[in-house]
Amino acid sequence: MKSLHRLLSILLAGVIASAISPVALAADDVLRVGYQKFGPLILLKATGELEKRLAPLGVKVTWTEFPAGPQMLEGLNVGSIDFGVVGETPPIFAQAAGANLSYIGYEPPAPGGEAIIVPKHSAIKSVADLKGKKIALNKGSNVHYLLVRALKKAGLKYSDVETAYLKPSDARAAFERGSVDAWVIWDPFLAAAEKQIGARVLQDGKGLVNNYAFYLAEKTYASRYPKVIDAAFDEVIKVDKWIEKSPRVAAERLAPIVGLDVGIVELALARGGYGVSYLNDKVIGEQQDIADTFSDLKLIPKKLSIREVVWLPKEAKKVAKK
Numbered sequence: 001m002k003s004l005h006r007l008l009s010i011l012l013a014g015v016i017a018s019a020i021s022p023v024a025l026a027a028d029d030v031l032r033v034g035y036q037k038f039g040p041l042i043l044l045k046a047t048g049e050l051e052k053r054l055a056p057l058g059v060k061v062t063w064t065e066f067p068a069g070p071q072m073l074e075g076l077n078v079g080s081i082d083f084g085v086v087g088e089t090p091p092i093f094a095q096a097a098g099a100n101l102s103y104i105g106y107e108p109p110a111p112g113g114e115a116i117i118v119p120k121h122s123a124i125k126s127v128a129d130l131k132g133k134k135i136a137l138n139k140g141s142n143v144h145y146l147l148v149r150a151l152k153k154a155g156l157k158y159s160d161v162e163t164a165y166l167k168p169s170d171a172r173a174a175f176e177r178g179s180v181d182a183w184v185i186w187d188p189f190l191a192a193a194e195k196q197i198g199a200r201v202l203q204d205g206k207g208l209v210n211n212y213a214f215y216l217a218e219k220t221y222a223s224r225y226p227k228v229i230d231a232a233f234d235e236v237i238k239v240d241k242w243i244e245k246s247p248r249v250a251a252e253r254l255a256p257i258v259g260l261d262v263g264i265v266e267l268a269l270a271r272g273g274y275g276v277s278y279l280n281d282k283v284i285g286e287q288q289d290i291a292d293t294f295s296d297l298k299l300i301p302k303k304l305s306i307r308e309v310v311w312l313p314k315e316a317k318k319v320a321k322k
Helices: 002-013 041-049 049-057 069-077 090-096 143-152 168-177 189-197 220-224 225-245 245-257 262-270 282-297 313-321
Strands: 030-035 060-065 082-085 099-107 112-119 134-137 161-167 182-186 201-205 213-218
Touching: 030 069, 030 225, 041 049, 041 225, 041 245, 049 060, 049 225, 069 082, 069 090, 069 099, 069 213, 082 090, 082 143, 082 225, 090 220, 090 282, 099 134, 099 220, 099 225, 112 143, 112 189, 112 245, 134 168, 134 201, 143 282, 161 201, 168 182, 168 189, 182 189, 182 213, 189 213, 213 220, 213 225, 213 313, 220 225, 225 245
Parallel strands: 030 060, 030 082, 134 161, 134 182
Antiparallel strands: 082 213, 099 213, 112 182, 112 201
């Protein structure tokens, strides 16, 4: 099929993350999924169940791994993927940059799954002690909002700290060699830092942020192929329920895929949020609050309306009837 051949050519050319080049919208015989090395999507990839589900519709599935949510949404923005999952902040930065995205569903709060950490023997004992310090984080990721909220609670301004925008692998290296004073990070990188190098949690998300995860689709794709998106999201729900029911088995299956010990993966899964569903008014409102916070801080260039880009089941049915 022409669209599949085009996709293979793109992938062979190295069109991933920062090296992505724009491509046309995929035809209805391919669903291109972006994933990170953790969570329901990577397990769904391993099971092959999505491929089985979409086969009767004549749809194939391709998978592209990304290091974090912002890079994944860069891929969605330029047309390299159609579906993926990210934290609560990346969609806001992407929408502000003009990405043609739709919120499909969300994972419930997991505030313990992200944290500000410091080296084991650091003299930093509270968030207030971060004033004037250098903090590593992935710009536009879920932890970006955690840092903003934690600083505000401690009576600090965002400008009171120095931020180093680094992807997780680079941030871990900087953290270990002492080039930064603190690191704001999410699971499983958080669990790995705790277990492997004894990193100390200064402040996690509890009482500060929800740390939702959002399933997103390229808006035009979702409008044209709602049955494909419905089927993909239904398979995500099934995997999510299985992980919640069998966390130890899920950890054992995930461990070799992500290259971490079972105990680390199990800790990360224990802090996850389970019960994947479509968005509701409460979640939309809370996501709007985050968007307003970033626009007020001038970290995004304009005010956003989250509700305008939410894809609800009833809207999908209307599209399907046309």
